[in-house]
Amino acid sequence: MTSLAWLIPAALVLGGLGLAAFLWSLKSGQYEDLDGAAWRALEDRAPSDAHPRSTPGPPIKAEDDSSAS
Secondary structure, three states: OHHHHHHHHHHHHHHHHHHHHHHHHHHOOOOOOOOHHHHHHHOOOOOOOOOOOOOOOOOOOOOOOHHHO
């Protein structure tokens, strides 16, 4: 019975936090363009701010740590 004294308020607090997060997401416009991300994933062209990939250089050798022991 004493565990219910902790579980019920904890459930109410977590539910309130979830409701507050949902209302914040509605207010900030997170649900405005639901299909846009799906269509952008199917586009064939690269984004305009994409940077070209550089070719990797030679591997960097790690320092010998045998003197540390």
